[in-house]
Amino acid sequence: MRGAIYNGQKNILLSELPTPVAGDNDIVVRNIFSSICGTDVAVYQHGPNTGHRVTLGGEFGHEMVSEVVEVGKNVKGLHLGDRVYPYPRLAKGDTKRAGTVGGFSEYVLIPNAKLNKQVYDIPDQISSKTACLIEPFTVGWRAARRSEPKSGESAVVFGAGTIGIAAAIALKSFGCSQVMVCDYSDFRLEKAKALGFTVCNNGTEDLRETAKAYFGEAPCLTGATADVDIYIDAAGAESILDLYQSMGKFESRMVVVAVLAGKRPVDILNMTFAQHALIGSGGYFPIDVDDVITMMVSHKWDIESIITHDFSWEELPKAIEKASCVNEALNVVIHY
Numbered sequence: 323m324r325g326a327i328y329n330g331q332k333n334i335l336l337s338e339l340p341t342p343v344a345g346d347n348d349i350v351v352r353n354i355f356s357s358i359c360g361t362d363v364a365v366y367q368h369g370p371n372t373g374h375r376v377t378l379g380g381e382f383g384h385e386m387v388s389e390v391v392e393v394g395k396n397v398k399g400l401h402l403g404d405r406v407y408p409y410p411r412l413a414k415g416d417t418k419r420a421g422t423v424g425g426f427s428e429y430v431l432i433p434n435a436k437l438n439k440q441v442y443d444i445p446d447q448i449s450s451k452t453a454c455l456i457e458p459f460t461v462g463w464r465a466a467r468r469s470e471p472k473s474g475e476s477a478v479v480f481g482a483g484t485i486g487i488a489a490a491i492a493l494k495s496f497g498c499s500q501v502m503v504c505d506y507s508d509f510r511l512e513k514a515k516a517l518g519f520t521v522c523n524n525g526t527e528d529l530r531e532t533a534k535a536y537f538g539e540a541p542c543l544t545g546a547t548a549d550v551d552i553y554i555d556a557a558g559a560e561s562i563l564d565l566y567q568s569m570g571k572f573e574s575r576m577v578v579v580a581v582l583a584g585k586r587p588v589d590i591l592n593m594t595f596a597q598h599a600l601i602g603s604g605g606y607f608p609i610d611v612d613d614v615i616t617m618m619v620s621h622k623w624d625i626e627s628i629i630t631h632d633f634s635w636e637e638l639p640k641a642i643e644k645a646s647c648v649n650e651a652l653n654v655v656i657h658y
Contacts, residue, residue, distance in 0.1 A: 324658070326426035326638055328382045331369035334639050339381075342431035344392040349400055349435040351388035351408060355454035356425035357629075358645040358654045359385055360483060361581060366642045376422055383425025384410040387444060387453035391429070399437040406441040407456045407615075408432060411605065413440050420605070426638060428658055442611055447619045452626045454655055455484065459614045459625075460606035462488025462556065465579035466496060467610065468603040469552045473497035476537050476550050478529075481557030481580060482510035482521070484628060484653045488614075489554050489579070490519055491623050495613070498552070500537060504529060505557065507648045513628050530569050540571040543596050547571050558582040563600075567592050575599035629653045 325339035344350045362383065364372040376382045390404040400406070408430065410420040415433050424430040432440050444453045462485040471477070477498050479490045482505035490501050503514040506525035515521045522532045533548030540549035547569045555562045558580030566576045567589055575598065588600065618625060631654045633641035638656055645654040 323428040324635055325381055325424075325428065326383065326635075328365065328376050328378065328380060330378055332366060332639075334366070334642075336636065336638065339427065341429050344394045344431065345433070346394040346396045347435070348394045348431060348433045349390055349397055349441070350392035351406060351430050351432060351441070352391045353386045353388050353425060353428060353430065353658055354405070354450045355387050355655050355657050356383050357385035357454045357458060357484070358642055358656070359421075359458065360485070360645075361421060363642055363646050364581075366639075367646055375418055380422055381424045381427050382422045383427070384421050384423040385454055385457040386423070386425040386430075387450050387456070388430065388441075394435075397435055400435060400441070405444040405450065405453065407444055407453060407611070408441050409439070409608075409611065410457060415440075426635075426656070428635070438608070442615065445615065445619050447621070448615070449626060451629060451632075451655065452618055455488075455625055455629070455653065456611065456614055456618070457606075458484040458653075459488040459491075459617075460610040461485050461579065462490075463492040463610040463614055464606045465489045465554055465556065465577050465603040466492035468601050469493070469554065469575060469577045471496040471498050471552060474499050475552060476500040477502070477552035477554065478533065478548075478550050479503050479554045479556060480524075480559070480562050481505060481555070482507065482514045482652075483556065483648075485579060486554070486556035487514055487517065487628055489556055490514065491517070491617065492613075493552065493554075495617060502533065502536060509649050510652050513630075513652050516627065517623060529565070533569075542569065542571045543592065544568065550574060552577070555580050560586060563588065567596075567598065570596060570598055573597045575601060577601045577603050579603040629655055631655070632657060
């Protein structure tokens with residue numbers, strides 16, 4: 323089979339690997355589309371230990387939609403030809419493999435496969451290209467859920483990448499009445515705007531004033547600020563935490579889902595007096611998968627519109643380079 327091996331910074335070996343064979347309790351799937359994650363970009367551009375636990379000399383990729391091509395005799399509820407979403411936390415039987423399921427290889431062995439555990443069925447109403455975004459959308463969904471949104475609340479999402487847009491859609495689905503998406507990339511903001519979101523380029527605009535004009539005003543430690551209940555960091559810039567602490571209204575909360583290695587200072591006195599909540603969010607759970615699939619089936623949102631580039635498997639390095647260009651690309655996928 324065709325397989326992609328991660329060999330370090332800007333070094334991917336496209337090679338032939340043995341095709342896996344299913345045991346009695348296993349299935350083998352053939353990947354149809356695989357999406358490129360921001361952490362795939364990080365390990366490609368900057369080397370190991372900058373994203374998921376991608377092992378030198380190993381397969382990688384984890385955002386995919388696949389077709390069942392082999393079924394072990396003891397497996398129930400799964401059949402040849404079924405389209406499935408391999409759930410990365412369990413697909414290889416090892417949560418440490420969540421980032422290295424094998425999305426950039428042609429075939430993947432799913433050991434001890436159970437429907438709605440290791441893999442989820444893809445309803446006919448969801449296109450294969452849309453389905454390869456289930457994984458990043460569940461990350462955004464989890465971040466929105468972690469903010470404990472209430473009907474009628476307002477939110478700002480930093481980052482107009484796939485996870486930021488997913489979080490914004492989830493916040494609306496959870497009942498938030500106003501959601502603004504912020505980014506430095508006008509290209510990506512246009513995609514968010516086309517989905518119906520108010521946007522702000524906080525690299526060229528004064529976010530405080532833009533947000534006050536859109537959300538109205540509320541008190542904070544330093545005076546009047548935007549009346550925003552929830553902030554979500556899906557961008558990872560070091561300045562975002564400081565920005566939140568300076569402009570967050572009393573009793574607002576911030577969820578951090580973007581991966582930024584290292585420690586960042588928090589003004590604890592400010593956090594205490596402002597009654598701020600700082601919340602971490604990582605990964606996803608089955609409830610998030612169910613919610614995302616339900617949302618995709620509804621066709622309320624044009625999810626496929628955020629896929630800006632589609633490359634063949636043979637162009638994987640080129641695809642990852644393109645995914646690195648935030649002013650030219652949003653979500654980038656490969657097909658087999």
